Amino acid sequence: MALDAAHLEYPQRRYGMDHERYAWSMLTDRPRISWPGGKPLAVWLNVSVQHFPMNPSAALKLPGSMTMPYPDLRHFTLRDYGNRVGIYRLLRAFDQFGLRPSFAVNAELVQRYPALLDALLARGDELLGHSWSMDTPHAGGLGLEAEQALVQRSLQLLRERSGQAVRGWLSPGKLQSPNTPELLKAAGIEYFCDWVNDELPYRFHTANGDLWNLPLATEIEDRFVVMDNLHAESSWADQVIDAFELLLAEAGEQGGRLLSLSLHPWVMGQPHRIVHLERVLAHIAASDRVWLAAPGQIVDAFAAQQVAA
Amino acid sequence: MVAAAPRRADTGHYDYWPYQGRPRLRWPNGARIAVWVAPNIEFYELAPPSNPARAAWPQPFPAVPGYSIRDYGNRVGHVRQMKLLDKYGIRGSISLSTALCTHHPEIIAMCRERDWEFFSHGIYNTRYTYGMSEAQERAMMLESMQTIAEHTGRLPAGYLAPALSHSEHTLDLFAELGGRYSCDLFHDDQPTPLRVRGGQRFVSVPYSLELNDTIAYVVNKIEPRRYGQMIKDSFDRLYAEGAESGTVMCIPTHNYQVSCPHRLKAFEDALAHITGHADVWLTTGREIADHFLAQHHDEVLADIAARGHLPAAGR
Numbered sequence: 001m002a003l004d005a006a007h008l009e010y011p012q013r014r015y016g017m018d019h020e021r022y023a024w025s026m027l028t029d030r031p032r033i034s035w036p037g038g039k040p041l042a043v044w045l046n047v048s049v050q051h052f053p054m055n056p057s058a059a060l061k062l063p064g065s066m067t068m069p070y071p072d073l074r075h076f077t078l079r080d081y082g083n084r085v086g087i088y089r090l091l092r093a094f095d096q097f098g099l100r101p102s103f104a105v106n107a108e109l110v111q112r113y114p115a116l117l118d119a120l121l122a123r124g125d126e127l128l129g130h131s132w133s134m135d136t137p138h139a140g141g142l143g144l145e146a147e148q149a150l151v152q153r154s155l156q157l158l159r160e161r162s163g164q165a166v167r168g169w170l171s172p173g174k175l176q177s178p179n180t181p182e183l184l185k186a187a188g189i190e191y192f193c194d195w196v197n198d199e200l201p202y203r204f205h206t207a208n209g210d211l212w213n214l215p216l217a218t219e220i221e222d223r224f225v226v227m228d229n230l231h232a233e234s235s236w237a238d239q240v241i242d243a244f245e246l247l248l249a250e251a252g253e254q255g256g257r258l259l260s261l262s263l264h265p266w267v268m269g270q271p272h273r274i275v276h277l278e279r280v281l282a283h284i285a286a287s288d289r290v291w292l293a294a295p296g297q298i299v300d301a302f303a304a305q306q307v308a309a
Numbered sequence: 310m311v312a313a314a315p316r317r318a319d320t321g322h323y324d325y326w327p328y329q330g331r332p333r334l335r336w337p338n339g340a341r342i343a344v345w346v347a348p349n350i351e352f353y354e355l356a357p358p359s360n361p362a363r364a365a366w367p368q369p370f371p372a373v374p375g376y377s378i379r380d381y382g383n384r385v386g387h388v389r390q391m392k393l394l395d396k397y398g399i400r401g402s403i404s405l406s407t408a409l410c411t412h413h414p415e416i417i418a419m420c421r422e423r424d425w426e427f428f429s430h431g432i433y434n435t436r437y438t439y440g441m442s443e444a445q446e447r448a449m450m451l452e453s454m455q456t457i458a459e460h461t462g463r464l465p466a467g468y469l470a471p472a473l474s475h476s477e478h479t480l481d482l483f484a485e486l487g488g489r490y491s492c493d494l495f496h497d498d499q500p501t502p503l504r505v506r507g508g509q510r511f512v513s514v515p516y517s518l519e520l521n522d523t524i525a526y527v528v529n530k531i532e533p534r535r536y537g538q539m540i541k542d543s544f545d546r547l548y549a550e551g552a553e554s555g556t557v558m559c560i561p562t563h564n565y566q567v568s569c570p571h572r573l574k575a576f577e578d579a580l581a582h583i584t585g586h587a588d589v590w591l592t593t594g595r596e597i598a599d600h601f602l603a604q605h606h607d608e609v610l611a612d613i614a615a616r617g618h619l620p621a622a623g624r
Contacts, residue, residue, distance in 0.1 A: 003358075140368065230530060
C-alpha cells in the first residue's frame with residue numbers, strides 16, 4: 001500500500017500563495033485606509049434577490065435549492081415568498097432606519113417580476129449581477145462558451161432594464177469556475193464579492209486584467225447562521241452586533257475597516273425574523289462612526305488610496 | 310490479491326486507568342490546572358493531489374468557499390487572535406502545517422518573537438495520511454519536523470496528524486523520530502503514558518476535540534456565546550478537580566473560526582475568566598509533556614501496571 005509519488009511532492013510550495021490569482025498580504029501589514037467623512041467603519045448591506053426554479057437542472061445544488069421529489073412545492077414557494085412578501089418587509093425596515101443596501105439580482109427576475117424590479121429601481125440603490133438564477137452555478141464543469149453566454153445574458157438584461165452600469169457581481173453560492181474571473185472582467189465587471197478571504201478589497205488577477213475582490217462575508221450571513229447553523233434569530237443579531245463593535249474598535253486602532261452583511265428576503269423577511277434584523281439595523285443606524293456605503297462606493301474609495309498596480 | 314490486514318479493535322496505545330484513585334499530579338507552583346491554547350496555523354492547497362480516501366474540497370476546482378475562508382485565517386485572523394493571546398499573557402502552541410514556513414514566513418516570525426511553541430501538523434492540511442505506506446508517512450513526518458527545526462531552531466516535540474488523518478503507525482513513527490507527545494488521542498483530562506512499538510517514553514497531552522473551535526462551529530454548529538460558555542464551564546470543573554490532582558485543559562483554535570469578528574468577543578470573555586483565577590499554569594503542550602515525563606511518568610506507569618486494567622480485547 002502506498003500513494004503515488006505526487007502525494008509527497010510539493011511543486012507549489014513557495015513564498016506567498018499556491019496560485020497566481022492574488023498576492024499574499026496580511027491585513028495589518030497594509031497602509032491605513034480612510035473612509036469618507038473620517039468614519040472608521042464602512043458598513044455594506046447586500047440583499048441577494050434570488051429565484052429558485054422548481055425544475056432545477058444543474059448537477060450542483062446551491063443552498064436553498066429544491067430538496068424534495070418533484071414537484072417541490074414547499075421549497076419553491078418558500079423561496080418565492082421572499083420575492084413577494086419578504087423583500088418588501090426588508091425595504092420598509094431599511095427605510096425606517098434610513099439605510100440603503102445594494103441588491104444582487106438573479107437576472108431571470110427581471111423577466112419574471114417586473115414590478116419587483118420597478119420597486120428596486122425606484123430606490124436608486126446599486127444593483128449587482130447575480131447570474132441568471134440559483135440554478136446556474138458557475139462551477140467547474142460548466143463549459144467556457146456556456147458560461148460566457150450566461151454572464152452576457154445576465155448582465156445585458158440587468159443593465160438594459162436598470163440603466164445602471166452594473167459594476168459588481170456576486171456568483172450564486174459564491175462559486176466560481178476556473179474561467180469566471182476572466183469572463184467577468186471581459187464583461188465589464190470591476191469587482192466581485194466571491195472570495196471571503198479578507199475584510200477589505202484587494203486586487204484579483206485575470207488574464208484580461210485585474211479586478212477587485214470585495215469580500216461579502218459568509219460566516220455572518222443570515223442564511224448561513226439561521227438556516228445552516230440553525231442558530232436562533234436573536235443569536236444572529238447578537239453575532240452581528242458583536243462583529244460590528246469589534247470591527248469598530250479595531251478600525252479606531254488600525255484604520256478603516258468594513259463590515260459586510262449578506263441578507264436574503266426569503267430568510268430575514270419572515271415575520272418571526274424581521275424584528276431581529278430591525279434590531280441590527282437600529283444598532284448600526286445609531287452610530288455616528290459609520291459610513292453606510294454601496295459596494296461600488298467602497299471599491300472607489302479604496303482604489304483611490306492605492307498606488308498603481 | 311493480498312488479503313487486507315485485520316483491523317485492530319483498540320488503538321493499543323494505552324491501558325484502562327480509572328479517573329478515581331490516581332496518584333496526584335503536581336503542576337509547577339502548586340497550580341491546579343495546566344491551560345494551553347493551541348492555534349492551528351494551517352495551509353490548505355487550492356489544487357492538492359486527490360487522496361483516494363478523502364476529497365479535500367466538496368466542489369470542483371476552484372473550491373472558492375472552503376479555500377478562501379481558510380486563507381482568511383492567515384490574512385486576517387492570525388493577527389487578531391495573536392493580539393488577544395498577548396493581552397492575556399498566553400503563548401500559543403501552534404499546530405503547524407509546516408509548508409506555511411515557506412508560504413507565510415511573516416506569521417512564523419511573529420510567533421517566534423513571542424516564544425510560542427511549534428509542533429507538527431504535517432506539511433499541508435490537504436495531504437492526508439490515508440493510503441500512505443509506512444515509509445511515506447515517516448518521510449512526510451520527518452520533513453515536517455526538519456522544516457520546523459530549520460525555521461525555528463528547534464525540533465518539534467508534539468504531533469497532531471494533518472486533518473486528523475492517521476494510520477495505525479502514526480504514533481509509533483513519531484516516537485521513533487524523536488517526538489515526545491501526541492495530541493491525537495482524546496481519552497483523558499490528564500497526560501497519560503503511551504505504549505509505542507519502539508518503547509520510547511512518549512505521552513499523550515490532552516487536546517480537546519470538544520472545545521476545538523472548528524468542531525464546535527462547523528461540525529456542532531454552536532453559537533459563539535455558547536462556545537465561550539462551554540470553555541468557562543470546562544475550566545470551572547477542571548479547576549475544581551485540580552485541587553485533588555493536576556488537570557489539563559486545551560483550547561484548540563483556528564484563525565479562520567475563532568477570529569471572525571462575530572466570534573472573538575465570546576472567546577475573549579472565556580480567556581478573561583480563565584486568567585482571572587489564581588493557581589492556573591498558562592503553558593504549552595511541550596512544557597506539559599516535559600513536566601509529566603520528568604515528574605510523573607514512571608509513577609503513573611507503575612500505578613497503571615499495579616491496577617492491572619488491561620483492555621478486554623487483545624491487540
